[in-house]
Amino acid sequence: MNAPFAGKNGESAFARLCEELRPDLFRFAFWLARDRQVAEDVVQEALLRAWRSREGLTETGAVKPWLLTIVRREHARLFERKRFETVQVDELVGRESPELAVTERQEVLEVRRAILALEDDYREPLVLQVLMGYSTEEIAQQLGLTRGAVLTRLFRARHRLRRQLGLGAAEEAE
Amino acid sequence: MECLEFRKAAGADPTHLSPDARAHCDGCLRCAEYLRQTLVLDEKILAALRVPVPDRGPRIGRSSGAVPPAIDRRRWFALAASIVAGVAVGSLLWVAGPRESLAHAVVEHMSHEPDAMTTESPAAPSQVEEVLERGRIRLRPGIGTVSYASSCPFRGATVPHLVVQTDAGPVTVMVLRNEKVAAPVRFDEQGYSGAIVPAGPGSIAVIGTARANLDQVAERVLEAVEWSRD
Numbered sequence: 001m002n003a004p005f006a007g008k009n010g011e012s013a014f015a016r017l018c019e020e021l022r023p024d025l026f027r028f029a030f031w032l033a034r035d036r037q038v039a040e041d042v043v044q045e046a047l048l049r050a051w052r053s054r055e056g057l058t059e060t061g062a063v064k065p066w067l068l069t070i071v072r073r074e075h076a077r078l079f080e081r082k083r084f085e086t087v088q089v090d091e092l093v094g095r096e097s098p099e100l101a102v103t104e105r106q107e108v109l110e111v112r113r114a115i116l117a118l119e120d121d122y123r124e125p126l127v128l129q130v131l132m133g134y135s136t137e138e139i140a141q142q143l144g145l146t147r148g149a150v151l152t153r154l155f156r157a158r159h160r161l162r163r164q165l166g167l168g169a170a171e172e173a174e
Numbered sequence: 175m176e177c178l179e180f181r182k183a184a185g186a187d188p189t190h191l192s193p194d195a196r197a198h199c200d201g202c203l204r205c206a207e208y209l210r211q212t213l214v215l216d217e218k219i220l221a222a223l224r225v226p227v228p229d230r231g232p233r234i235g236r237s238s239g240a241v242p243p244a245i246d247r248r249r250w251f252a253l254a255a256s257i258v259a260g261v262a263v264g265s266l267l268w269v270a271g272p273r274e275s276l277a278h279a280v281v282e283h284m285s286h287e288p289d290a291m292t293t294e295s296p297a298a299p300s301q302v303e304e305v306l307e308r309g310r311i312r313l314r315p316g317i318g319t320v321s322y323a324s325s326c327p328f329r330g331a332t333v334p335h336l337v338v339q340t341d342a343g344p345v346t347v348m349v350l351r352n353e354k355v356a357a358p359v360r361f362d363e364q365g366y367s368g369a370i371v372p373a374g375p376g377s378i379a380v381i382g383t384a385r386a387n388l389d390q391v392a393e394r395v396l397e398a399v400e401w402s403r404d
Contacts, residue, residue, distance in 0.1 A: 023227040026228070027223060027227065030225050031223065031225075036225075049287075053291075070286055076327045077324065077326065108218070108221050108222050109222075111218045111222035112225070114222075115219065115222055115223065126219065127223060129187070130216055130223060131223040131224070136186070136187055144329075150186075151183075151186040151187065154185070155182055158185050158212065158216075158219075159185060161215065161219065162211075167215060
């Protein structure tokens with residue numbers, strides 16, 4: 001059986017790969033949790049879990065979706081445990097602003113605020129598609145939905161963003 | 175293709191349009207403009223999604239202490255020796271049928287719960303208790319050493335996911351209150367042997383790599399699980 005992450009060389013290769021994927025994993029966790037600290041905790045836990053089972057992986061290309069699934073599950077588990085309080089979007093943006101305001105344009109912050117305000121059902125497939133480059137079939141598989149349901153959610157996510165950002169959604173119909 | 179249909183397609187997946195959608199777009203100025211706006215919106219979305227990543231990332235590797243101790247099989251046997259033999263409930267009727275989607279989902283779940291099978295020391299009693307309580311079950315003595323306990327999202331429900339140490343290695347047990355099966359189902363998938371048996375209001379899945387031991391473990395689990403009323 002091919003085991004690219006077995007042995008000492010495999011350890012190094014896996015650690016390198018995780019380091020490369022860490023920004024994506026963190027961002028995915030952030031948009032699930034909408035909280036930087038929670039995202040860091042989730043990624044940390046997910047990487048530790050992955051490390052322990054790396055030798056079972058047989059394909060390098062399968063690592064990213066595998067890790068994303070672990071992140072998603074870890075977030076669900078944490079969410080189940082902690083029952084986070086509901087927070088207002090303005091508060092979420094406020095938490096981000098001190099760090100981001102100096103480096104990012106106002107327009108980016110406005111779009112980020114609009115994405116933070118999306119319901120989870122719309123935000124997650126949008127993140128998988130736009131940020132992670134997943135196809136609609138892959139999103140359906142990841143979320144356990146039909147492809148039709150994914151397309152509907154993606155359409156509605158963009159529709160809501162257009163509306164919130166004042167980008168002329170008058171001719172669209174949900 | 176009509177304009178509305180095009181906009182639904184472009185609004186859902188603007189970079190992967192069908193040939194029909196492309197043809198419509200080529201002949202409709204308003205839809206072409208809609209597509210252009212959507213692609214601009216996607217650029218903005220992408221920029222917004224790229225939140226800064228903290229410098230101090232979690233490090234993995236031997237220096238992180240993340241590496242579990244080598245598995246000592248003698249310890250498994252020692253743990254297994256402490257298992258109180260359950261009362262046999264008769265031979266289970268194993269149905270060697272085709273792959274079930276439920277069985278597939280169980281194995282898929284396991285493959286994304288990688289550390290569960292590599293932990294051999296007993297799980298914290300408080301953790302086990304919490305998982306059992308959330309799953310509305312209790313365990314009578316006799317199931318063996320529980321080395322892993324987690325409340326896991328599974329097909330829209332939160333289910334207890336346990337790993338029990340046996341003399342033939344770790345065995346995964348998932349208590350599926352919301353998944354009914356008409357008869358026991360046996361499966362072999364992705365290198366695992368497993369069984370899903372009717373139990374209480376739903377079913378229990380038992381999965382391991384040591385097939386010869388599975389019947390015995392399933393019997394023991396069925397005997398040990400006590401269901402609370404809904």
